[in-house]
Amino acid sequence: MKHFLRVLSQFLVFLYxxxxxxxxxxxxxKVTGRCELQRICYNNKPGARRTLKIESSLKCSKHELLxxxxxxxxxxxxxxxxxxxxxxxxxxxxxxxxxxxxQACLLQIVGYRNLVVEVEKLRREPYDCxxxxxxxxxxxxxxxxxxxxxxxxxxxxxxxxxxxxxxDPKTDFRGMGLLGLHNLLYFAEHDKxxxxxxxxxxxxxxxxxxxxxxxxxxxxxxxxxxxxxxAIGYSFAIVGINxxxxxxxxxxxxxxxxxxxxxxxxxxxxxxxxxTFCYLMQEFHKFWIEEDPCDIMEFNHVRTKFYKRIVKQLxxxxxxxxxxxxxxxxxxxxx
Numbered sequence: 001m002k003h004f005l006r007v008l009s010q011f012l013v014f015l016y017x018x019x020x021x022x023x024x025x026x027x028x029x030k031v032t033g034r035c036e037l038q039r040i041c042y043n044n045k046p047g048a049r050r051t052l053k054i055e056s057s058l059k060c061s062k063h064e065l066l067x068x069x070x071x072x073x074x075x076x077x078x079x080x081x082x083x084x085x086x087x088x089x090x091x092x093x094x095x096x097x098x099x100x101x102x103q104a105c106l107l108q109i110v111g112y113r114n115l116v117v118e119v120e121k122l123r124r125e126p127y128d129c130x131x132x133x134x135x136x137x138x139x140x141x142x143x144x145x146x147x148x149x150x151x152x153x154x155x156x157x158x159x160x161x162x163x164x165x166x167x168d169p170k171t172d173f174r175g176m177g178l179l180g181l182h183n184l185l186y187f188a189e190h191d192k193x194x195x196x197x198x199x200x201x202x203x204x205x206x207x208x209x210x211x212x213x214x215x216x217x218x219x220x221x222x223x224x225x226x227x228x229x230x231a232i233g234y235s236f237a238i239v240g241i242n243x244x245x246x247x248x249x250x251x252x253x254x255x256x257x258x259x260x261x262x263x264x265x266x267x268x269x270x271x272x273x274x275x276t277f278c279y280l281m282q283e284f285h286k287f288w289i290e291e292d293p294c295d296i297m298e299f300n301h302v303r304t305k306f307y308k309r310i311v312k313q314l315x316x317x318x319x320x321x322x323x324x325x326x327x328x329x330x331x332x333x334x335x
Contacts, residue, residue: 035088041101048261049317054105063087070109074267077106104266111267112260116252118270122179123248127170129154134178137185138169144188145199145236162199163236172241179248180241186274187240187281194278198285199236234288234296242299243284246307247277255314262320279321280310 044050260268
């Protein structure tokens with residue numbers, strides 16, 4: 001009986017989706033005089049709430065023109081809007097705002113797709129120490145983070161001071177390719193004060209609270225070890241590359257659409273992605289301190305909790321991640 005009811009419910013849902021919903025849309029259009037795209041544009045404010053609905057409507061359409069609209073080249077957006085208005089038999093003279101709203105939505109949609117391609121290209125490009133441009137970026141990163149400490153050589157233990165694992169940083173870029181270096185350098189250049197503060201904090205000893213009873217039973221060596229057990233404490237550059245991976249995952253999964261559709265009036269760009277990375281670095285640093293892990297072995301656990309928190313925030317269509325750093329000239333806010 002339960003199996004029969006489950007099959008029946010699935011059939012009814014299918015019937016609704018394929019038949020009743022189409023009929024309902026037809027009736028609504030006759031009553032309101034507006035198609036679904038018009039209703040979305042007129043009933044939702046600009047931003048993710050509207051663009052996500054437009055994107056879903058176009059993808060679910062039976063008409064090839066509407067389905068393909070989300071994949072057109074940016075230069076073809078204006079013509080595509082004209083074709084959609086003609087297909088829907090909408091009078092542009094009596095609906096002048098519709099074309100403007102649809103164009104803004106489509107530019108955000110195709111811009112997001114193009115951004116994924118651009119980010120993926122950087123991620124797949126390996127660091128090449130024989131490429132002068134790559135080496136120049138790496139040297140610039142050192143100068144931004146250690147302006148008062150000249151680098152003794154290209155291969156040096158000094159790289160560990162800014163959070164690389166060994167004498168040659170190129171080995172640490174394997175996972176995220178040039179994307180990791182681009183993000184770290186952007187953070188260091190465009191939000192230098194915050195980057196230096198995060199780097200400084202990551203190197204500081206971690207103060208632990210020890211009761212008087214405990215301290216009275218300890219030798220001086222044990223006391224010192226307890227009081228200053230570990231750094232706050234992570235490798236700045238390695239965590240930056242890891243947070244790059246986190247930002248990349250948010251982007252390719254589509255979770256970042258909410259944020260980018262709310263902050264980019266038209267096409268999201270690489271700069272929007274890099275500013276998001278800066279925000280995530282700053283917020284992860286705060287989150288790490290709040291979580292107060294015993295050591296770096298808890299990093300993956302803390303990172304997973306942080307990722308889930310960000311994903312939860314982005315499920316709100318009115319949400320825009322709000323970075324408090326000088327690099328942002330967009331004043332990203334929770335709308």
